[in-house]
Amino acid sequence: MKGITASFLAAAIMVVGGSLATTAYAQDPYTVGVEASFPPWAYVEAGEFKGIAIDAMEAIAEEAGIEIEFQDMPFPSLIPALAAEKIDILATGLTVTEERSKNIDFTIPWWETNDVVLVPEDSDLNVFSAVCCGSRVGVQGGSSQQAWMEENVVDGSDIEIELAKYDNYVTAVDDMAIGRISSVIVDDTSAQEYINAGKPVKMAGKIYIRAPLALAVSKNDPQQILGDLNQGILAIYESGEWGEIVGEYIPGVSVPSIPGHMPDFVDTYQKPVAGLPELGNE
Numbered sequence: 595m596k597g598i599t600a601s602f603l604a605a606a607i608m609v610v611g612g613s614l615a616t617t618a619y620a621q622d623p624y625t626v627g628v629e630a631s632f633p634p635w636a637y638v639e640a641g642e643f644k645g646i647a648i649d650a651m652e653a654i655a656e657e658a659g660i661e662i663e664f665q666d667m668p669f670p671s672l673i674p675a676l677a678a679e680k681i682d683i684l685a686t687g688l689t690v691t692e693e694r695s696k697n698i699d700f701t702i703p704w705w706e707t708n709d710v711v712l713v714p715e716d717s718d719l720n721v722f723s724a725v726c727c728g729s730r731v732g733v734q735g736g737s738s739q740q741a742w743m744e745e746n747v748v749d750g751s752d753i754e755i756e757l758a759k760y761d762n763y764v765t766a767v768d769d770m771a772i773g774r775i776s777s778v779i780v781d782d783t784s785a786q787e788y789i790n791a792g793k794p795v796k797m798a799g800k801i802y803i804r805a806p807l808a809l810a811v812s813k814n815d816p817q818q819i820l821g822d823l824n825q826g827i828l829a830i831y832e833s834g835e836w837g838e839i840v841g842e843y844i845p846g847v848s849v850p851s852i853p854g855h856m857p858d859f860v861d862t863y864q865k866p867v868a869g870l871p872e873l874g875n876e
Contacts, residue, residue, distance in 0.1 A: 622661075623661040623662055623663040624655075624660055624661065624662050624663075624682040624683055624817065624819065625662075625663055625665050625680075625681045625682050625683070626651055626662045626663065626664050626665065626681065626682065626683045626684075626685050627664075627665050627667050627672045627675055627676060627681035627683070627684050627685070627686075628643065628645075628647060628648065628664050628665070628666055628667070628672075628684075628685055628686055629666070629667065629668065629669040629672060629686050629762065630643060630645075630664075630666040631761075631762040631763075631764050632645075632669070632686055632687060632762060632763065632764075632784065633645060633764075633784070633787050633791070633843075634646050634783065634784070634787045634843035634844055635647045635686050635687040635783075635784070636648050636685070636686055638666070643664050643666075645843065646687075646839055646840055646843050646844075647685040647686050647687065648664065648685070649839045649842070650685075650704070650827075650830065650836060650839050651664075651683070651685045651809075653826070653830045653835055653836075653839065654823060654826030654827060654829075654830060655826070657825070657826040657829045657830060658819075658822040658823070658825065658826045660819070660822065662683070665681060667681075668761045668762070669686070669734055669735070669736055669737065669761065669762065670734075670735045670736035670761065672684050672686070672736075673694060673697065673698060673736065673810075676698050676810060676811070676812055677697045677698055677812060677813065679812045679816060682811065682812070682817050682819070683809060683810070683811055683819070683823070684698070684809065684810040684811075685809050687705070687707070687781060687783065687784065687807055688807055688808060688809070688810055689707070689737075689738035689781070689805050689806070689807055690703060690805070690806045690807065690808050690857060690860060691738050691741065692857070692859040692860075693741065694738075694810075695859060695860045695861065695862075697813060698810045698811065698812060698813055699810060699811050699812070699813055699814065699815055699820060699861075699862045700808040700809070700810050700860055700862055700863070701808045701809040701810065701811075701820060701823045701824050701827055701862075702808065702824050702827055702828070702852065702853035702854075702856070702863070702867065702870065702873065703806035703807060703808045703852070703853050703854035703855060703856060704807060704808060704809070704827050704831070704836070704852050704853075704854065705783070705806070705807040705808075705850060705854065706805065706806055706807070706850045706854045706855060707781040707782055707783050707805050707807060708781070708782045708800045708801075708805065709738075709739055709742065709779055709780065709781055709782070709800065709801050709805065710779075710780065710781070710782045710785050710797045710798070710799065710800050710801065711724045711725060711777050711778075711779060711797070711798040711799055711800075711801060712767065712770070712777060712778040712779075712780055712785050712788070712795045712796070712797060712798070713770075713776070713777045713795065713796060713798045714770060714771060714794060714795060714796075715794045715795055715796045716794070717776075717796075717798075719776065719777065719798055720798050720799060721798045721799025721800070721801060724776060724777035724798050725743070725747060725753070725755060725777060725779070725801075726747075726753045726754075726755060727753070727754065727755075728754055728755065728756075729755045729756070729776045729777060730755070730756045730758055730774070730775045730776055731743065731755055731756070731757055731758065731775060731776065731777050731778070731779060732757075732758045732760055732763075732766035732767075732769060732770060732775040732777065732778040732779070733757055733758070733759060733760070733766070733778070733779050734759070734760055734761070734762065734763055734766065734780075735759040735760060735761060738805065739779040739780065739781075740757065740759065742779075742801075743757060743779060744757070758774075758775050763778065763780050763784060763788075766778045766780075767780075767788055767793055767795060770795070771793070771794055771795070777798070778795075779801065781805070782797070782800070783844065783847075785797055786844065786847075787843075787844070790844075806854045806855050806856070806857065807854075809823055809827070811823070815868065820862065820868040820869065821868040821869025821870075822869060823869070824867060824868055824869035824870050825869040825870065827852060827853075828852060828853070828870060831851075831852040836849065836852070837849045853873060856873075856874065856875055858875050863875050864876075
């Protein structure tokens with residue numbers, strides 16, 4: 595009986611007189627889902643996870659005093675896995691959308707991006723001709739870019755195009771280089787990374803403006819970590835560490851202020867915001 599009691603006490607510690615209760619379950623590493631083929635946000639190099647989201651997530655975890663472990667998954671699997679609580683946190687270049695906010699909860703925005711049309715560097719296509727008139731356009735399956743194209747171009751007009759859906763954008767860009775598709779719709783941060791890496795591509799133009807990016811947790815925050823993540827994001831921004839991380843992967847880029855634009859449709863952005871009650875939309 596003493597062994598059972600000792601085991602129990604080791605597994606669950608209550609701070610008397612306070613509100614903090616720490617259990618062995620809560621001390622397990624939080625599983626952070628990433629798409630490790632999405633530079634500069636997350637990728638693998640020499641067997642190690644690297645990227646803006648990776649380094650920032652590690653800094654936020656240190657700030658919050660939590661342990662994390664990364665799990666690489668194809669992007670189309672990430673949001674369903676988070677919604678089903680198979681992972682605890684989603685850390686990538688994740689666009690905040692109203693549809694997604696119905697199934698997962700977002701932290702405060704930590705980036706803003708525009709979607710752009712990528713074409714081969716020797717192409718004479720412009721932002722309009724690249725996505726019309728029988729074009730075959732590459733998008734990432736399950737992405738906000740796919741949703742925007744389907745709503746505004748495929749279903750919302752008489753323009754005839756075919757969407758080619760990929761597990762990751764690297765493959766889409768490579769396919770475009772050999773003529774399998776005519777263009778790729780991607781966020782401008784990733785597009786610049788491909789150009790910096792020497793891919794034979796160029797930006798034909800922007801198609802979407804001011805899309806906020808954020809981390810995400812399962813709906814209703816079952817692990818109660820949203821507040822810690824929000825505080826951690828703001829802390830590494832105010833300390834300058836966030837700017838250093840971004841600058842390492844995208845030299846010379848202007849870092850947007852945090853929190854970024856907070857859309858009214860996201861319930862976790864309404865006052866009080868978890869961990870940062872002074873922020874949020876009225």
